[in-house]
Amino acid sequence: MVDLNPLTAWRRFLALPNESRPKTLGMAFIVSAVCALMVSGATVMLRPIQAANRAVEQQARLEALISGIPGMTEVLSQAGGTVSTVVIDLNRGAAATGVQPETLSAALEDSGNWTGLTPAQDLAGLGQRPNYAQVYFLRDAGGDLSLVLLPISGAGYNGLIDAILALRADTNTIAGLAITNQSETPGLGARIEEAAWLDQFRSKTVADASGTIRFAVARGQAGSEYEVDGITGATRTSNAITRMMRFWLGPDGYGPLLQAIRRGEF
Amino acid sequence: MSARTGLWGILTEPLIRQNPVTLQILGICSALAVTTSVATALTMSGALTAVVVLSAGVISLIRRHIPDSIRLIVQIVIVASLVIVIDQLLQAYLFEISQRLSVFVSLITTNCLVLGRTESYSRHNPPLRAMVDALGNGLGYSLVLTVIGAIRELFGAGSLLGWQVFATVDQGGWYTPLNLMLLAPSAFFLLGGLVWAIRSILPDQAEALDYLRPDDPENAA
Numbered sequence: 001m002v003d004l005n006p007l008t009a010w011r012r013f014l015a016l017p018n019e020s021r022p023k024t025l026g027m028a029f030i031v032s033a034v035c036a037l038m039v040s041g042a043t044v045m046l047r048p049i050q051a052a053n054r055a056v057e058q059q060a061r062l063e064a065l066i067s068g069i070p071g072m073t074e075v076l077s078q079a080g081g082t083v084s085t086v087v088i089d090l091n092r093g094a095a096a097t098g099v100q101p102e103t104l105s106a107a108l109e110d111s112g113n114w115t116g117l118t119p120a121q122d123l124a125g126l127g128q129r130p131n132y133a134q135v136y137f138l139r140d141a142g143g144d145l146s147l148v149l150l151p152i153s154g155a156g157y158n159g160l161i162d163a164i165l166a167l168r169a170d171t172n173t174i175a176g177l178a179i180t181n182q183s184e185t186p187g188l189g190a191r192i193e194e195a196a197w198l199d200q201f202r203s204k205t206v207a208d209a210s211g212t213i214r215f216a217v218a219r220g221q222a223g224s225e226y227e228v229d230g231i232t233g234a235t236r237t238s239n240a241i242t243r244m245m246r247f248w249l250g251p252d253g254y255g256p257l258l259q260a261i262r263r264g265e266f
Numbered sequence: 267m268s269a270r271t272g273l274w275g276i277l278t279e280p281l282i283r284q285n286p287v288t289l290q291i292l293g294i295c296s297a298l299a300v301t302t303s304v305a306t307a308l309t310m311s312g313a314l315t316a317v318v319v320l321s322a323g324v325i326s327l328i329r330r331h332i333p334d335s336i337r338l339i340v341q342i343v344i345v346a347s348l349v350i351v352i353d354q355l356l357q358a359y360l361f362e363i364s365q366r367l368s369v370f371v372s373l374i375t376t377n378c379l380v381l382g383r384t385e386s387y388s389r390h391n392p393p394l395r396a397m398v399d400a401l402g403n404g405l406g407y408s409l410v411l412t413v414i415g416a417i418r419e420l421f422g423a424g425s426l427l428g429w430q431v432f433a434t435v436d437q438g439g440w441y442t443p444l445n446l447m448l449l450a451p452s453a454f455f456l457l458g459g460l461v462w463a464i465r466s467i468l469p470d471q472a473e474a475l476d477y478l479r480p481d482d483p484e485n486a487a
Contacts, residue, residue: 019333027333042350050358054361158369183369
């Protein structure tokens with residue numbers, strides 16, 4: 001007779017010798033199922049709080065980046081000095097129609113709003129690139145553009161590196177860089193977060209007269225106006241920064257936007 | 267440690283006499299990495315103690331039903347899940363510190379201390395004893411981390427828990443920070459010094475030499 005009472009079935013299961021195959025498989029399954037439930041429960045329940053923490057931190061870094069650039073606090077404190085947030089359509093290089101900062105994250109959940117990258121295009125190791133990005137424009141009292149803040153990202157040595165790049169209105173002079181998220185090796189690659197290293201980006205030039213992007217993280221000491229010093233022992237992280245800068249400043253990144261800024265459309 | 271030791275003995279024994287870090291040299295990877303300041307050392311200690319106590323409790327509860335052939339995998343799955351949950355909690359409620367601990371919280375999974383306690387003690391003892399033993403070991407680990415963290419922060423940055431104790435030269439004071447203290451090797455030196463000090467005070471902890479030099483005249487006879 002088959003006993004269908006779950007309680008007695010459970011007792012019989014527990015009474016099995018530990019080394020028997022059903023017990024081994026059963027225990028493995030139960031332990032994994034309970035643990036999986038616990039882990040996914042914690043992740044899902046805590047995600048909103050973590051996302052809020054990250055947003056606060058990103059905002060703080062943005063403010064620190066702006067206040068760290070000489071002359072920027074004056075621009076902001078002048079009457080009329082303003083920061084505006086604009087969602088850009090990266091393909092057209094113009095303000096996006098129909099996507100607002102509030103609706104951006106919803107729009108990016110749709111895979112139709114992403115563009116796949118071929119290996120030749122994919123300098124930053126991203127695989128795909130969103131069609132929309134949120135950028136920040138700083139204008140002085142006269143309404144003239146003085147600074148453009150561009151969020152960039154790329155694959156580092158241990159994971160994704162996110163950063164915010166500040167460009168002067170000529171779009172060819174770097175005003176600063178802030179790393180907002182990275183998981184590089186502590187003490188080596190993670191030094192990209194150090195202020196001393198990031199300070200070097202100020203006043204570097206992106207491209208030469210012919211428009212070719214020359215910016216690079218040097219191997220060792222910087223040798224030109226296009227280079228910053230490399231980080232000893234973190235060649236892969238240094239290269240990742242070079243590649244993500246070149247990708248996002250190039251034609252598949254913010255290139256169309258930067259051209260539009262040079263034409264004076266913003 | 268005899269099985270008849272009282273709970274108080276189980277709790278206090280691992281603090282100094284059976285300290286997991288200085289006697290058994292377990293879990294020193296994280297002891298080196300997160301002790302640059304007292305705050306990170308304390309958070310890491312709290313996280314590890316929570317993980318080791320909870321995993322000891324869970325594993326002790328199901329100890330009679332863990333098949334021997336898969337016991338290590340079962341233990342690691344339980345430990346790893348607890349670590350992920352704690353990591354998520356830290357990221358949600360102690361974001362600043364979780365950023366500074368970066369990967370080391372996840373690495374609690376591979377901390378030999380946790381698996382060492384579950385494998386050698388929790389599998390053979392009832393939950394209460396197992397958890398008290400785990401708590402003792404967690405506190406022993408915390409003690410060592412806090413001591414090393416305090417020394418490194420004090421001499422490396424002139425502060426303790428963020429309070430400036432010595433005014434550094436940068437701030438117009440007299441103290442030149444000892445940068446070596448903020449680098450990983452200094453934790454090795456300090457840990458080595460600590461082990462030496464403890465073994466000088468408690469000579470029974472000193473290990474016998476594994477090998478004797480064959481050309482040593484004292485052993486020739």
